Amino acid sequence: MAIQISSFGCARIPHADLIISGGRIHTMNPKNPIAEAVAIQGDRIVYVGSGEGARKYEDEITIVINLDGKTAYPGFVDAHAHLMSLGKSLAELNFVGTGSSEEIRKMVLEKQQAVPKGSWIRGRGWDQNDWPVEEFPTWRDLSGTEENLVYLRRVDGHAAWVNKTVLDHYGITRETEDPPGGRIIRDENGDPTGVFIDDAKDLITAHIPEPTIDEKTAWAKAAILECNRYGMVGMHDAGIHKTDLQVYENLHGSGQLSLRIYAMADGDSIDFVKERFALGPSAPVGGYVSLRAVKLYADGALGSRGAAMLEPYSDDPRNTGLILTAPDSLYEMSRLALDAGFQVCTHAIGDAGNRVILDAYERALKEHRSGDHRLRVEHAQVVSLEDIPRSAQLGIIPVMQPTHATSDMYWAEDRLGPERIKGAYAWRKFLDSGCKIPCGSDFPVEGVNPLWGIYAAVTRQDHDGWPEGGWYPGERMTIEEAVRGFTIDAAFAAFAEKETGSIEVGKLADLTVLDKDLFEISPKEILNARVIYTIVGGSVVYSAP
Known part of the structure; x- marks a missing residue:
């Protein structure tokens, strides 16, 4: 070429x-x-x-x-990801793919040699479901690390694991109560084990120093380059804070932003959300940074059993997960967002979490019958079968991550049981009901590469081709549906389908060039496709060496 x-x-x-x-x-x-x-x-x-x-x-x-x-496509867009978290993960210990708590302990011990005593050591990416014994780790598994404060987030970001130093330093004992929307994992005596679920993490993060603007700028720049390298021209940033927006706007102003960012204000940042609602939606035509959405949280994550379920977990019969935001609060925030002209995007993974947000959306929509609202459910991972057509009837957009299915398939049915699994990662059911499915990765929870998402969508297999024929293969997407999910349907979810998402006269010149034609090759070959060019706004921002 x-x-x-x-x-x-x-x-x-x-x-x-x-x-x-x-x-x-x-x-x-x-x-x-x-x-x-x-x-x-x-x-x-x-x-x-x-x-x-x-x-x-x-x-x-x-x-x-x-x-x-070679073959060109509309530029790939990740419809649900976390740019700052990606940049941060590139700068800290990465535990993705680790096979045991002992392997992680050794990584922390090695890191200790390069940092001052008493400082924080942070990392992300552990997943107990990948270990020989699929149980949460404890502070004892980090023995020998006591000279530092150790805070390690689970791969999904919905749980954290700390060492004994953190528990002692901040006085977390059996008397410490679980906060609303969170859970402290405890042993048989009621003592904290060192794992904190969802909002219980705040007991620790409240003491971790906030990153500086310079640190965040470095994270953002590294993450943007990583996205461009994998053919991405844009992403939907699911839950940003005021300083994140400042960083993005500064990068754009200095000509260093080569990725279109559709940002959602983090609903937990109340003052920031109020400020943005007062200012109104920011969605400049052809712009690189837009903010016209708010991110809410219905429940936790499936891997840490924090996703809210209508019935107890099949492998944890005393647990139904966590509702992180009260139903009335979800409704009220949705109503306020619609009043201000903002889209609402709500994290919901369990069937109870999805039911709660659908109820809240339905109430809010009754007060806003006119208008193009495009309310989103982020993940829509485990949904009651009756709520799938209901989503379509309400005009809800389920934003889904194909690689979540292929990461979770080894243990998901044990967690959900044979009936509830029928509504899990149910892409075909949603598509057949009339929904569009914008696709994302949730990076850094999953890998950045959108081709991995396309492969997972059309095969429902891991990279070794397991299971043969695919996991619940009736839920697979076609290659056209999968590519749409990372292009025109992702654009639709951001109100941008008239500007991006397809290659048409008048639209922004955002393209991804691959060395293979995804529509002609076998599904297995998708994993071997290579990005040749990433083009954003007519400029080549990545060229393969």
């Missing part, structure tokens, strides 16, 4: 700054699904069609990218 400057002797009008041709272009526009060439002027697409037709836009200063038979 080559980039060249045209040698045409006389200029042609209209002029294109960039032409991409010489391969197949999947536009995701049903009226013109396949093209040979795209012409771009500034940050907009001015032509989509044949290679010959694109030539009239070319002049002596046009840059031409010859695809050499």
Whole structure:
């Protein structure tokens, strides 16, 4: 593949700054699904069609990218992820893929050699479901680390594991009560074991120093580069704080933002949310940073048994999980958001969590019958079968993460039982009910690579091809549905389908070029596809070495 400057002797009008041709272009526009060439002027697409037709836009200063038979797509967008958390995870201990608590202890001990005594050591990514004994770790599993304060988040961010030093330093004992929306894991004597679920984490995080703007800027820059490297042109940032917005706007102002960010104000940051509601939605056409949504939390996570269930967990019969926000509060916040012109995006994983937010949305929508609200449920992971068509009837958008299914499939049925599993990761049921499914990864909970999400969506298998035929294969997506989930349907979930998500004249020139045609190769080959170019607003922001 080559980039060249045209040698045409006389200029042609209209002029294109960039032409991409010489391969197949999947536009995701049903009226013109396949093209040979795209012409771009500034940050907009001015032509989509044949290679010959694109030539009239070319002049002596046009840059031409010859695809050499490669394939272009609308730029990939992750519809649910956490940019700052990704950057932070790149800067701290990463436990994804670790096989035991002992392996993690050794990593912490090694880190101790490089940090001052008494300082915090932080990490993320442990998952007890991947260990030989699928039980939560305890402070005893971190023995030898007592010279430092150790705080290690579970892969989903909904649980944290600390060492004995943290428990002693902050006086957390058997007398410490579980906070609303949280749980302290305790031993048979009632003593804290060192694991804190959901809002119980606040007992620890209240004492961890807040990161500086400079630290957050470094995290954001590292995360943006990582996203671009995997072909991403945008992402929906699920729960940001005021300083996050400041960082993004500063990066944009200094020309260092190469990723479109559709931000959701974190509903737990009450003052920030009130401030944004008073200012109104920020959604500049063609902009890089928009904030017109709020993120709420109905329940916890399945892996830590904090997802709220209508019936007790099959593998923990005394536990139904946690409702993190009272139903009336979910309704009230949804109503206030709609009053202010904001979209509502609510984390809901368990069937009770999903029921609670659907009830709240239905109440709020009765007071806002007109308008295009596009209320979202983030994850919609375990849903009662009767609530799936109800979601479609209410116009709810279930934003789902295909790799959650393939990460959880080894233990999910043990946790949910044979009947409840039928409404879990139920992509086909949602699609058949009439819902669109914007897709994401929830990174850094899962890997950043959107191709992993597309592979999971069409196979419901892990990277080794297990299980044969796929896990509950009737819920698989087609390749077109999966690609839509990371392109035009992701754009729809952000009210951006007129600007991005497909390759059409007048839209923003955001494209991803791969070395393979996802629509032609076998599903297994998707994992081997490689990003060649990431193009945002007509500028190449990543080029494969």
